Amino acid sequence: MRKFFKIFFIVLLVIFAGLYFAGVWVFNQYTLANTYINNKDFSFVKKDQIKDQYEEKMKKLQVTVQGRHDLKDVFKAQDIGYYEELRGKVDLGQNPWAWPILFFSHKDYKLESKLIYNAQVLDQRIASSPFMTDPTATDPKDAYVTYKQGKGFVIEPEVQGSKVAPEKLKHEVLKALKNEKSKLDLNKENVYHDPKVTKDSPYLKNQLASLAKISSINVVYDFEDRKEELNGEKLLALYTDDGQGNLNPDPEKVKAYVADLAKKYDTYRGTRTFYATGGQAVIVQGGIYGWRTNQAKTGEELLKLLNEGQSKTLKPVYSQEAMSRTQNDIGSNYVEIDLTRQHMWVYKNAQLMVDTPIVTGNPSKGNATPTGVGRVWSKERDRYLTGDNYKSYVHYWIPYTWVGVGIHDSSWRSNYGGKIYQSGGSHGCVNTPPKNMPKVYENIDYGTPVVVYKS
Structure with missing residues (x-):
């Protein structure tokens, strides 16, 4: 029995020795199992053929590319002259004598290589692919804030486009070939012209919050028989984006709005259609009467209101006011002077109080x-009116321009009306019969408009 085990052991030793040396001989010429070169399997490859097989293996690669709208294309390495060349002498340094130990271990070698392909052919291949020639391909659309009836301002989500960036597609195809990937899903890669702004954008969220606040504001300027509402797009035009989506009132835009408001509604030194006594409509231009907006203070008030996000009905701040804020700002208390008819009428509460002939300035x-339309800014009794060559005493003096023109009694005259003014007229003032002047004085208040025209 001992002899049998001895013989068995010797035979077993001879078999193992044979297997070992056979392995030494084989792996002296071939690579070991689990041999990887640049992540590519090169197990049991003849060592002197590694370089050639490496290149040939790459030439046989192809990748199927799947994109949006069910578009598909196949890129073959051989069509674009693609392969990877190992640089220098290939020596993995595998010890065949240690093959039993190394056989089952994973061996990964990083060797220097050069990627070779025909760039011009690849560019042409990319350009002719269905991903680039698809007539139904669409551009992406950025998310944006919009107004929807019944919902108010909302964020409209972005829309993914289906247009491919050629350079990105080229990069992904080369990358897939290099990594021996047989499939490439463009939906998972960054190759499409994607929207630059998404619905999760902090900018849009800030903008949405600002617009929601602005949409709740309604500022109304009350002009008695007219109203100017400031809301919606007109209001939005007064805001400026701070670059982060926050909309803030812009002082310069508010200033411009108030200037337009004043231009539209101010009547100071304006042009008016006046219905003269007798029914004739005349155009009267200029004069110091009328509404005049204090634009600086009105702008400050509006800017404060917008910064606080408040709605309010208000009136502009005025540096000068008139008798009426209606479109006919002359109202029912006024003095009417017709230079052609040389006549003056004084109305109070729409009632004719004085009807008198006059003598006006000598043209x-x-x-x-x-x-023009003047404005009574003073009322004086018993004073002298002086000029370069005159000094006249009057009992009543009512100036209505800034250049010394006014209404006064004229005791030195005995006749009024007609064409006296053309040769014997005043220095510009309205000479009134002394007997009528007290009633004129009584029925004219500070601020009363004085309408002077030629019929």
């Missing part, structure tokens, strides 16, 4: 009474 001497 032949350059002293014509100016037309």
Whole structure:
């Protein structure tokens, strides 16, 4: 029995020795199992053929590319002259004598290589692929804030496009071939022209919050028989984006809005259609009467209101006011002077209080009474009116321009009306019969408009 085990052991030793040396001989010429070169399986490859097989293996690669709208294409390495060349002498340094120990272990070698392909052919291949020639391909659309009836301002989500960036597609195809990937899903790669702004954008969220606040604001300027509402797009135009989506009132835009408001509604030194006594409509231009907006203070008030996000009905801040805020700002208390008819009428509460002939400025001497709508800014009794060559005492003095023109009694005259003014007129003032002047004085208040025209 001992002899049998001895013989068995010797035979077993001879078999193992034979297997070992056979392995030494084989792995002296071939690579070991689990041999990887640049992540590519090169197990049991003849060592002197590694370089050639490496290149040939790459030439046989192909990748199926799947994109949006069910588009598909196959890129073959051989069509674009693609392969990877190992640089220098290939020596893995595998010890065949240690093959039993190394056989089952994973062996990964990083060797220097050079990627070779025909760039011009690849560019042409990319350009002719269905991903680039698809006539139904669409551009992406950025998310944006919009207004929807019944919902208010909302964020409209972005829309994914189906247009491929050629350079990105080229990069992904080369990457897939290099990594021996047989499939490439463009939906998972960054190759499409994607929207730059998404619905999760902090910018859009800030903008949405700002627009929701602005949409709740309604500022109304009350002009008695007219109203100017500031809301919606007109209001939004007064805001400026801070670059982060926050909309803030812009002082310069508010200033411009108030200037437009004043231009539209101010009547100071304006042009008016006036219905003269007798029914004739006349155009009267200029004069110091009318509404005049204090634009600086009105702008400050509006800017404060917008910063606080408040709605309010208000009136502009005025530096000068008139008798009425209606479109006919002259109202029912006024003085009417017709230079052609040389006549003056005084109305109070729409009732005619004084009806008198007058004598106005002498046009032949350059002293014509100016037309326009003046404003009574003072009332004085018993004073002297002086000029370069005159000094006249009057019992009543009512100036209505800034250049010394006014209404006064004229005791030195005995006749009024007609064409007296053309040769014997005043220095510009409205000479009134002394007997009528007390009633004129009584029925004219500070701020009363004085309408002077030629019929």
